[in-house]
Amino acid sequence: MPKETPEKLDLRSMDITDEKKQQLKQLFPEVFREDKIDFDHLKRVLGEWVDPGKERFGLQWPGKAERMKTIQQPSIATLRPDREESVNFDETENLFIEGDNLEVLKLLQKSYFGKVKMIYIDPPYNTGNEFIYPDNYTESLDTYLKYTGQKDAEGNWQSSNKETEGRFHSKWLNMMYPRLFLAKNLLEENGVIFVSIDDHEVHHLRKMMNEIYGEENFTAQIVWKKKTGSGSQIEKVFSEHEYVISYVKNSNSGEKWRITNENDGNFKNPDNDERGDWESCAITAPSKNRNPNQLYLIEVNFNSNKSRTNLKYDIIDEFQYGNHRVIFRKLQENSDYNEMFDAEKEVAWFIRRWAYIPTSMRKIFEDNRVYLNGANLPRYKKFQSEYEGKALRSIYCNEFSTQQGSEELRALFNSDIVEYPKPKKLLQTLVEATTKQDDIIVDFFAGSCSTADAILNLSNKEKVKRKFIMVQLPEITEEKTEAKKAGFETIADIGKERIRRTIKHIKEDHKKDKQLALDEEKNSNDEIDLGFKVFKLTPSNFKVWEAPGVDIEPEKLKEQLDAFSDHLNPENEEESILFELILKSGFPLTANIEKIELAGKHVLNVENGKLMICLAEELTIEVLDAISEKEPQRVICLDNGFTGDDADALKTNAVQLFKSKEIEFRTV
Numbered sequence: 001m002p003k004e005t006p007e008k009l010d011l012r013s014m015d016i017t018d019e020k021k022q023q024l025k026q027l028f029p030e031v032f033r034e035d036k037i038d039f040d041h042l043k044r045v046l047g048e049w050v051d052p053g054k055e056r057f058g059l060q061w062p063g064k065a066e067r068m069k070t071i072q073q074p075s076i077a078t079l080r081p082d083r084e085e086s087v088n089f090d091e092t093e094n095l096f097i098e099g100d101n102l103e104v105l106k107l108l109q110k111s112y113f114g115k116v117k118m119i120y121i122d123p124p125y126n127t128g129n130e131f132i133y134p135d136n137y138t139e140s141l142d143t144y145l146k147y148t149g150q151k152d153a154e155g156n157w158q159s160s161n162k163e164t165e166g167r168f169h170s171k172w173l174n175m176m177y178p179r180l181f182l183a184k185n186l187l188e189e190n191g192v193i194f195v196s197i198d199d200h201e202v203h204h205l206r207k208m209m210n211e212i213y214g215e216e217n218f219t220a221q222i223v224w225k226k227k228t229g230s231g232s233q234i235e236k237v238f239s240e241h242e243y244v245i246s247y248v249k250n251s252n253s254g255e256k257w258r259i260t261n262e263n264d265g266n267f268k269n270p271d272n273d274e275r276g277d278w279e280s281c282a283i284t285a286p287s288k289n290r291n292p293n294q295l296y297l298i299e300v301n302f303n304s305n306k307s308r309t310n311l312k313y314d315i316i317d318e319f320q321y322g323n324h325r326v327i328f329r330k331l332q333e334n335s336d337y338n339e340m341f342d343a344e345k346e347v348a349w350f351i352r353r354w355a356y357i358p359t360s361m362r363k364i365f366e367d368n369r370v371y372l373n374g375a376n377l378p379r380y381k382k383f384q385s386e387y388e389g390k391a392l393r394s395i396y397c398n399e400f401s402t403q404q405g406s407e408e409l410r411a412l413f414n415s416d417i418v419e420y421p422k423p424k425k426l427l428q429t430l431v432e433a434t435t436k437q438d439d440i441i442v443d444f445f446a447g448s449c450s451t452a453d454a455i456l457n458l459s460n461k462e463k464v465k466r467k468f469i470m471v472q473l474p475e476i477t478e479e480k481t482e483a484k485k486a487g488f489e490t491i492a493d494i495g496k497e498r499i500r501r502t503i504k505h506i507k508e509d510h511k512k513d514k515q516l517a518l519d520e521e522k523n524s525n526d527e528i529d530l531g532f533k534v535f536k537l538t539p540s541n542f543k544v545w546e547a548p549g550v551d552i553e554p555e556k557l558k559e560q561l562d563a564f565s566d567h568l569n570p571e572n573e574e575e576s577i578l579f580e581l582i583l584k585s586g587f588p589l590t591a592n593i594e595k596i597e598l599a600g601k602h603v604l605n606v607e608n609g610k611l612m613i614c615l616a617e618e619l620t621i622e623v624l625d626a627i628s629e630k631e632p633q634r635v636i637c638l639d640n641g642f643t644g645d646d647a648d649a650l651k652t653n654a655v656q657l658f659k660s661k662e663i664e665f666r667t668v
């Protein structure tokens with residue numbers, strides 16, 4: 001039996017105002033806006049005229065205007081690679097980024113603008129119990145860095161969003177708005193975003209999405225039954241189902257979705273049709289109660305010795321189909337309908353008719369689409385490939401459940417380390433329908449990384465290489481939870497470990513299948529990408545000025561001025577600086593990087609000459625010459641690399657040299 005604790009008796013004296021407010025709420029719920037009374041509206045409800053001012057249609061909430069500032073505030077952070085936590089770092093194009101997704105989305109804007117095919121997110125549903133990350137618009141990175149351990153004396157997250165808090169919905173909307181806004185920039189023109197949600201915020205979410213993505217780009221409000229069996233609990237909100245809301249970036253892009261898994265198990269290829277797997281559909285219909293004039297007898301002669309000359313049907317078409325003789329007959333005008341049945345019973349043929357008229361039926365036969373299997377009813381072959389471009393279903397009742405999600409995680413970890421992870425099949429349905437080879441999929445509320453698990457397994461099954469970017473806050477796991485007991489300090493740690501274990505399982509399966517193992521050896525990364533690079537959100541490697549618009553105390557300003565004279569933070573490894581420069585120059589974190597040596601200095605060649613970076617602390621004219629001879633499109637060097645008495649002259653030379661070859665040159 002689950003443990004139940006009685007509600008505590010409130011020993012405080014009665015809050016009279018609150019009591020009266022509650023009574024008023026019972027009478028006039030419509031005048032309450034998030035626990036505050038709209039007095040003007042109350043007057044209107046009571047029949048008094050109050051000037052409405054300027055009325056506008058749309059969703060408004062306190063703090064909405066400020067969100068534009070949040071969006072526009074640039075990030076001064078970076079993403080630091082962590083090789084140790086990664087798998088196959090140098091080859092893989094999958095990413096796991098640990099950090100607050102607002103900062104991360106900002107950092108990804110330049111490099112991934114318009115490059116993502118599909119975004120799936122499963123944000124907090126605002127049930128009142130989840131942790132809502134405290135965005136502090138001007139100093140969000142700082143907030144992030146300080147946030148660890150932010151709990152009150154009773155061990156609750158300070159920033160959990162209680163319904164009694166008045167700004168309950170606003171807080172959630174303020175958290176979601178900038179993230180959904182920045183996410184849209186990442187989508188390709190034919191990209192799509194899916195957002196999981198339930199009844200707590202679905203109404204607000206749709207309005208907010210209409211505003212950001214455009215009402216015309218709304219595609220679906222998918223409903224899926226999350227609990228199996230009939231034992232669904234009736235809580236404050238009916239809790240048997242959830243939604244997935246979807247919007248495309250541009251409904252005019254002409255993109256067609258591939259619909260598959262609803263019938264996945266039914267697609268087979270028993271006759272080795274070169275068009276691939278097909279599902280068997282009806283091609284005959286009951287003939288009873290039909291106009292006899294429209295009846296066409298099915299006569300597929302499995303045993304061609306059995307002639308049926310006694311029937312009162314005119315033969316209207318006849319042809320050979322493989323080993324079978326196919327005859328179309330039409331009932332004669334004045335014959336008795338019932339005679340047909342008698343006749344048919346005698347010879348035990350089907351008392352059915354073809355579903356289409358003979359001319360259409362003939363075409364179907366000519367297209368080799370009829371499957372004849374002994375004395376079974378003929379069936380129509382509908383190929384899996386033909387489901388492309390159809391709409392996704394909008395209701396899923398028994399295909400997947402949250403229990404399944406938990407079982408999947410249990411199979412990997414042997415315990416329930418995360419509550420209610422999403423079932424893989426739900427995610428695979430969405431991924432499979434909307435993405436193909438080389439597409440990038442992002443989940444920036446990744447949790448236990450069910451999305452990555454689903455993508456890896458699906459891609460393995462289909463031998464299709466999809467790339468993912470998971471973003472997850474290092475949210476501290478609560479004391480006494482299964483996660484903590486299993487040694488996971490943060491949810492991000494769980495996500496990374498889940499990806500590692502999934503990769504391990506797939507590799508083990510490959511080993512079992514010898515041929516696959518051989519292929520893998522030959523072509524290790526061509527088919528599926530069994531790796532991921534881990535990056536962590538950290539302050540920039542460069543000491544940057546405080547973001548504009550922030551008041552700086554004089555002492556802090558002096559500190560910054562001192563720091564600026566040597567603006568490279570100490571202890572920053574070359575690789576971390578390299579990735580910061582790559583990201584901030586607009587290259588993806590998976591860009592191809594080649595380390596070369598020119599005139600005795602290390603130079604990094606990014607994407608085959610698109611960018612060359614030299615982090616040498618003592619630049620020489622020889623290395624600058626050697627770089628320019630390679631004719632890259634862009635060059636970045638350290639400002640500190642120009643040292644000694646001739647520093648200014650060397651800098652001038654460098655500028656001239658690169659300009660003469662039309663190479664963009666920058667220092668940091």
Ligand SMILES: C[S@@+](CC[C@H](N)C(=O)[O-])C[C@H]1O[C@@H](n2cnc3c(N)ncnc32)[C@H](O)[C@@H]1O
Nearest residue numbers: 100101122133421422445446447448450473475
């Ligand atoms: C509902 S859970 C996602 C569960 C996930 N779909 C799964 O199957 O495991 C939402 C996750 O978003 C994370 N999260 C909340 N605020 C975040 C933020 N600002 N940045 C990144 N992740 C955040 C939480 O830590 C939580 O793990």
